[in-house]
Amino acid sequence: MLIQPRPKRSLLETVLLFEILQGMALTLKRLFSKPVTRQYPDEKRQPFLGFRGKHALVRDPQTGESSCVACLRCATVCPSQCIYIRYHEEEGSGRRVVDRYDIEALRCIYCGYCAEVCPVNAIVLTESYEYSAYDRQTNYFDRGRLLNNWDAFVKESGHDPVAYVNPFWRPRGVDEATLAGPRRRKVPEEWTRAGQPVGRLCRSQDSEVLAEGVQR
Amino acid sequence: MALVVHMLILVGVVLLHVAYATYFERKVIGHMQVRMGPTRVGPLGLLQPIADGIKLFFKEDVIPGCADRTLFYAAPIICLVAAMANLAVLPFASGLVLAKINIGLLFVFAMSSLASYGVVLAGWASNSKFSFLGGLRSMSQVISYEIALGLSLVGVMMMAGSLDLSEIVAAQQQSRFGIYAIPQFLGFFVFVVAMLAETNRAPFDLPEAESELVAGYFTEYSGIRFSLFFMAEYIGMLVMASIATICFLGGWSGPFAVPHVPFFWFAAKIYGIMFFYFWLRATLPRYRYDQLMSLGWKVLIPLALLNIVVTGFVKTIF
Amino acid sequence: MMGTEFRNLAVPVRDGESELFTVQMGPQHPATHGVLKLNLWMDGETVVRCDPDAGYLHRGFEKIAENKTYAQFLPLTDRLDYISAMANNVGYCVAVEALLRIEVPLRAQYIRTMVAEMARITGHLLWLATHALDIGAMTVFLYCFRERGLLLDLFEELSGARLTTTYTRIGGVRQDVTARAMEKLARFVEEFPSRIAEYETLIDTNRIWLKRTKGIGCVSAEQAVQLGFTGPSLRASGVDYDVRKHRPYCAYDKVQFEVPIGVNGDVYDRYRCRMEELRQSALIIRQCLEQLPPGAIVADNAPDLVMPLARPRQPMAGSSLATGYIELVPNNDVYPEGDVYVSIEGSKGELGFYFVSDGGGRPYRMHIRSPSYIHIGGLATVCEGVLVADVIAIIGSLDVVLGECDR
Numbered sequence: 001m002l003i004q005p006r007p008k009r010s011l012l013e014t015v016l017l018f019e020i021l022q023g024m025a026l027t028l029k030r031l032f033s034k035p036v037t038r039q040y041p042d043e044k045r046q047p048f049l050g051f052r053g054k055h056a057l058v059r060d061p062q063t064g065e066s067s068c069v070a071c072l073r074c075a076t077v078c079p080s081q082c083i084y085i086r087y088h089e090e091e092g093s094g095r096r097v098v099d100r101y102d103i104e105a106l107r108c109i110y111c112g113y114c115a116e117v118c119p120v121n122a123i124v125l126t127e128s129y130e131y132s133a134y135d136r137q138t139n140y141f142d143r144g145r146l147l148n149n150w151d152a153f154v155k156e157s158g159h160d161p162v163a164y165v166n167p168f169w170r171p172r173g174v175d176e177a178t179l180a181g182p183r184r185r186k187v188p189e190e191w192t193r194a195g196q197p198v199g200r201l202c203r204s205q206d207s208e209v210l211a212e213g214v215q216r
Numbered sequence: 217m218a219l220v221v222h223m224l225i226l227v228g229v230v231l232l233h234v235a236y237a238t239y240f241e242r243k244v245i246g247h248m249q250v251r252m253g254p255t256r257v258g259p260l261g262l263l264q265p266i267a268d269g270i271k272l273f274f275k276e277d278v279i280p281g282c283a284d285r286t287l288f289y290a291a292p293i294i295c296l297v298a299a300m301a302n303l304a305v306l307p308f309a310s311g312l313v314l315a316k317i318n319i320g321l322l323f324v325f326a327m328s329s330l331a332s333y334g335v336v337l338a339g340w341a342s343n344s345k346f347s348f349l350g351g352l353r354s355m356s357q358v359i360s361y362e363i364a365l366g367l368s369l370v371g372v373m374m375m376a377g378s379l380d381l382s383e384i385v386a387a388q389q390q391s392r393f394g395i396y397a398i399p400q401f402l403g404f405f406v407f408v409v410a411m412l413a414e415t416n417r418a419p420f421d422l423p424e425a426e427s428e429l430v431a432g433y434f435t436e437y438s439g440i441r442f443s444l445f446f447m448a449e450y451i452g453m454l455v456m457a458s459i460a461t462i463c464f465l466g467g468w469s470g471p472f473a474v475p476h477v478p479f480f481w482f483a484a485k486i487y488g489i490m491f492f493y494f495w496l497r498a499t500l501p502r503y504r505y506d507q508l509m510s511l512g513w514k515v516l517i518p519l520a521l522l523n524i525v526v527t528g529f530v531k532t533i534f
Numbered sequence: 535m536m537g538t539e540f541r542n543l544a545v546p547v548r549d550g551e552s553e554l555f556t557v558q559m560g561p562q563h564p565a566t567h568g569v570l571k572l573n574l575w576m577d578g579e580t581v582v583r584c585d586p587d588a589g590y591l592h593r594g595f596e597k598i599a600e601n602k603t604y605a606q607f608l609p610l611t612d613r614l615d616y617i618s619a620m621a622n623n624v625g626y627c628v629a630v631e632a633l634l635r636i637e638v639p640l641r642a643q644y645i646r647t648m649v650a651e652m653a654r655i656t657g658h659l660l661w662l663a664t665h666a667l668d669i670g671a672m673t674v675f676l677y678c679f680r681e682r683g684l685l686l687d688l689f690e691e692l693s694g695a696r697l698t699t700t701y702t703r704i705g706g707v708r709q710d711v712t713a714r715a716m717e718k719l720a721r722f723v724e725e726f727p728s729r730i731a732e733y734e735t736l737i738d739t740n741r742i743w744l745k746r747t748k749g750i751g752c753v754s755a756e757q758a759v760q761l762g763f764t765g766p767s768l769r770a771s772g773v774d775y776d777v778r779k780h781r782p783y784c785a786y787d788k789v790q791f792e793v794p795i796g797v798n799g800d801v802y803d804r805y806r807c808r809m810e811e812l813r814q815s816a817l818i819i820r821q822c823l824e825q826l827p828p829g830a831i832v833a834d835n836a837p838d839l840v841m842p843l844a845r846p847r848q849p850m851a852g853s854s855l856a857t858g859y860i861e862l863v864p865n866n867d868v869y870p871e872g873d874v875y876v877s878i879e880g881s882k883g884e885l886g887f888y889f890v891s892d893g894g895g896r897p898y899r900m901h902i903r904s905p906s907y908i909h910i911g912g913l914a915t916v917c918e919g920v921l922v923a924d925v926i927a928i929i930g931s932l933d934v935v936l937g938e939c940d941r
Contacts, residue, residue: 001792003806006739019739023499026735027248027673036680037252048687050694050709077840079606111609111700116708117839125694167694173710173831190712249676345557349579349922419670419742430564501742502670504923505579 050167052110052125055103055141056150061162066147068122070096074114082107083114103146105131105139115168121183124166126153167191222314226303234450235265240487241494248498272446275439280343283436287341292437292444295334299451302327306458307382309468309478320381321373324459325366328414331452332358335433338445342436350432353422353505360512361413361420367520368406371527372396372463385467395466402523404464406516411456413508416449418497422505457489458482554582557922561590565668565926568936570910572917572925581925584917586910591940599900603841604630605704607900612698614904615938618657618881620649620689623702628783629876629887630704634869636836640785641829642706647785648822649692649701650878651815652719655726656685657881657933658808658815665805665930666737669746674736681729684722691715705836711826720823726816730809738809747802751916751928754799761912764905765883766807767932771799777879789821801924801931808933841895869893875903882906882933906939 013019038045047053057066070087086100114123126149133139141149154161165185172191176184239254239262246253254261279288305320307313317323332354339351373379375396376387388396397404413420422432434445461467461482470481503511555578560571569590575583595614599607611626612619624646631638638646663678686696692715693701693708701708737743753763758771768775776793778786794810796803871893877886883905892898909932916932917925 001794001810003794003796003803003810009739009741014741019741020500023736023740024495026732027495027499030250030673031244031248033250035247035252036250036683039252039255048691048694051690052694073840077606079602079609109609110695110698112694113605113609113839167709171709171831172712175830178832190714191710245673249673250680251676345555421670498673499736500671501666501737501740501746503742504746504921506921507745 047127047129049127051127051129052112052168054126054128054131054149054153055105055108055146056124056126056153057101057143057146058122058124059147059150059161066098066101066122066143067120068098068101069120070098071119073117073119074123077113077117079111079113080107080109098143101143101146103141105141106136112168115166116171118169119183121166121169121185124150125168126150127157128153165191219314226314227300230300230303230451230454231447233454234447235269237450237454237490238268238446239265240490241497244491244494245498248495269443272443273440277439277441278436280436282343284341284343287337289441291334291338291341292434292441292448293334294337295331295448296444296451298327298331298334299448299455302455303451305381306455307385307462307467308482310382310385312479313382316380316382318378318380321369321379321384321459321463324455325362328452328455329358329362331448334445334448338437339433342433344436346430347433347435350435354416354433357413357416357420357422357508357512360509361410361516364406364512364516364520365410365414367517367524368403368410369459369463370520370524371400371403374524374527374531375400381462381467385462385469388466389469394469395464397464400464400523400527402519402526404460406520406523407460407464409516410512411460412493412496413512415452415456417453417493419500419502420508421502422508453490453493454486457486457493460489461485559925560587566929567664567934570929570934570936570939572913572929574917574922574925576922579921579923581917581920581922584914584925586913588907588910588936588939591936593941595941596900596902599897601896603895604634604897605837605839605841608702608704609698609700612700613937614902614941615657615880615882615885615906615935616697617660617935618653619697619699620653620701621657621878621880622885623699624650624653624784625876625878625880625885626887627702627704628878629874629889632876633872633874633889633891634704634837636705636833638706638833639830640827641710642831642833643785644788644822644826645707645711645831646702647789648711648719648819648826649689649699649707650784651818651822652685652688654815654881655812656682656689658812659685661808661881661930661933662733662805665927665933666733668926668930669743671737671740671743674733677729677733677736681722681726684718688715688719688722691718703832703836703839706830706832710831716823716826719819723816723820723823727813730812734809744802746923746927747805747931748800749798750801750924751920751931752798752800753912753916757915758799761915762908763883763912764908765879765881765933766794766811767804767883767905767909769793770796770803770807772797777877777884781877783876783878785822785825786818788825789818791818791821801927804931804933869895877903880905882935882938883909885938902938902941904938904941906934906936907941909934910939 009019057068059065060067070085072085075081075083075085082104084100084102084104085098087096087098089095090097110125112125115121115125123146128149131139150161153159154164163186165187169183170179170185170187170191172187242264243253243261254264257263257267279285302324304314305317305323307316335354335358336351339347339349339354342348372384375391376384378384378387388394391399393399412418416422434442437445465485466481468479468482470484474480554575557574557576558571559574560566561569566572571587571590573585573587574581575585593613595610598610602610608623608626611622614622627646630636659678659682663675663682666672666674666678689699689701690696692711693699753761753767753771755771755773758768758773763771764775772795774793774795777783778791779793791814794807794814796807869891871891873888873890875886875888877884879885884903885905886903888899888901888903889897890899913929913932916928920928
């Protein structure tokens with residue numbers, strides 16, 4: 001498709017500065033429209049669920065501790081290698097006990113992979129985004145700080161800590177069966193397949209071609 | 217003694233005006249761009265200009281190592297003095313003028329040309345390539361547009377028969393339309409365009425074109441010296457708006473007299489023109505340097521000459 | 535002279551043709567879009583020679599990729615062309631899937647098409663905003679950001695981040711779209727053409743804009759091909775080449791759209807081509823919304839994020855792996871050997887990923903063909919003999935992003 005040339009300006013339009021006046025009319029109109037500014041520290045923006053913000057370790061309501069099992073999947077997958085885990089194995093049972101769980105938030109690139117690969121939903125990137133600091137130490141999160149981050153997040157956001165589901169734990173539109181046992185949590189209606197919008201053409205009768213494509 | 221008091225009042229009022237013209241500009245352009253402009257300092261951001269002034273005043277005054285210090289110091293002062301000297305001859309209302317001289321209009325021209333020396337010297341003295349280009353651009357721009365500006369006002373002089381600004385207003389009040397903008401519409405148009413170029417405002421803000429020359433001739437200036445340039449620019453705008461008001465829009469006369477405030481209509485018209493300045497800045501892109509020159513020499517000057525010829529003819533016939 | 539050191543001032547004195555005025559424009563300059571540096575040799579205001587100097591934002595992505603698994607590198611593609619990160623995600627995943635031979639489900643293909651077009655709109659809006667600002671029309675800048683903000687909000691709703699989206703996954707997309715987001719998107723697409731008209735009111739026919747853009751920085755079709763231009767910069771010169779049409783990926787062969795082609799190859803035509811592309815993108819998104827089929831969003835044979843490495847990693851002293859190293863399955867059959875080059879149409883031009891795989895879990899070599907790098911290379915030719923103000927207009931019209939150029 002060739003781009004269409006604009007009609008040439010007529011002499012009258014040139015003399016009357018027609019297009020400049022049009023532009024000025026637009027800016028004048030916008031002078032009286034509502035500004036889109038958000039006055040940040042006064043009006044805070046509510047991030048969408050699943051926003052990748054400050055790190056936290058989920059505090060298990062039963063034990064009061066983190067549910068991390070030291071599988072090291074997060075430390076392995078982390079592209080910037082900012083997660084440090086130390087653990088030892090319990091005598092007898094062979095259960096892994098986490099000694100240290102540190103996240104260096106200043107190295108993190110916030111991809112959310114750690115929360116995504118965690119088999120027990122222990123780590124989460126919360127929706128809290130205000131944690132700038134004057135020194136590097138403040139944003140070096142050890143296990144205690146990570147648990148506190150979770151408490152602070154629950155308190156601030158008002159989420160029910162038991163019912164909270166992060167989209168990185170339980171992606172929208174992914175089948176229950178493909179997830180590991182501890183990851184299966186009850187999710188809002190719109191996250192399930194039934195709640196998903198489907199194209200208008202697909203629902204109508206003449207979409208057999210597309211439907212076939214799906215089956216294939 | 218009374219003269220000194222008058223001067224102090226005038227300078228005080230004008231500096232306050234300059235401060236709030238920046239506020240007005242930021243608010244107007246802000247809202248045209250669907251944002252808010254200053255809001256944080258004081259109610260509605262009204263103390264913003266004061267805060268800016270304090271900041272600029274106490275900011276470190278950096279002078280480039282290889283700058284020519286004498287000229288570097290002198291340049292902003294030349295600019296500001298030249299701009300402020302104009303204020304003496306402007307009649308804000310009937311009889312409300314510091315120095316009533318019979319060549320007021322010529323004086324304004326002389327002073328506004330002088331201001332360009334400051335700009336050129338600033339560009340030269342900074343010893344910076346961007347400043348230097350800005351200074352050169354400003355020089356050629358001012359030379360070209362000074363001519364168009366002067367010629368556009370010749371029609372007014374012919375109609376009023378005087379160079380005294382107060383008498384031009386008085387003559388205008390007795391003319392058929394009350395303002396010269398209608399019979400002198402061609403001159404008015406040329407004047408408005410040349411006025412924008414003369415004060416280095418959009419769409420002719422080439423000497424300080426930020427996307428090309430960083431900040432043009434005052435790239436290397438900081439702190440109080442920067443603010444002197446800034447003030448000079450805004451006072452220049454005020455002076456040009458006043459000349460437009462006096463020569464084309466009927467000065468202080470209005471549809472009805474406002475009691476106790478003789479300069480009401482004058483101020484209202486000036487602010488109207490200032491708003492127009494900001495409005496254009498929010499709307500138009502910037503000309504290129506050579507296009508600006510060809511516009512000045514090939515369009516505006518012939519138009520202004522045509523205006524003089526037509527005015528002369530009409531004046532001889534009627 | 536008051537005891538000051540007044541050393542020689544660089545004044546452009548014409549001494550035959552030998553003395554030219556050199557200006558280093560950038561890397562800190564308001565109009566060079568990031569950290570582009572141009573060494574300009576000027577005769578007065580005319581540029582005699584222009585020598586672009588890239589590399590100020592070099593982060594060694596191609597080398598990093600050799601030490602990361604395919605999945606681990608994905609978040610880094612957000613930082614290539616950070617203006618339209620979604621398109622990079624899509625391009626990277628399409629390339630990796632071609633290497634690993636993964637078939638992506640149809641729904642995911644449509645979602646990818648949709649987000650890639652949204653990324654194109656965000657990219658073009660930012661281009662228009664900065665291009666107009668460079669030429670002095672600063673109001674357009676804020677109007678564009680108003681609409682861009684809406685799309686970034688949608689990105690956040692879909693992926694959890696406004697800019698560094700990391701939305702696609704090898705074999706599909708991270709998560710399904712939500713009804714609410716799609717309603718918002720439909721509303722946006724409905725309204726967007728009127729917004730484009732708004733930007734055009736301010737600049738499209740404006741005589742100053744036309745003077746600044748028409749006939750400036752002309753690139754003929756042959757020249758554009760020789761310089762390796764792609765995307766709208768190539769099409770404005772009249773060459774009909776669009777990866778979406780000629781080597782369709784995702785669902786581009788299932789939607790209908792037209793590719794705008796320019797005539798003169800000047801700044802104005804590049805501007806018009808991109809404006810038409812904005813309209814076409816809105817059309818594609820609308821079709822995707824209508825056609826979006828039900829189904830899975832991730833392929834059955836998609837690899838896990840923790841991708842096994844063919845050769846086990848050696849634990850490093852002091853790292854978390856030193857205390858407890860988990861055995862990943864070493865399997866040489868997982869990754870095919872060979873090389874693959876796959877390109878997509880990013881908002882700047884043809885964005886290609888080239889992998890050489892030796893069968894290990896990481897690319898042996900990876901190369902990113904970034905359009906911005908090639909366009910910056912072309913600046914040397916295009917900017918010869920123009921005025922310094924035109925250099926700004928040309929940089930703007932070629933739409934370069936330094937994150938992608940230097941990578």
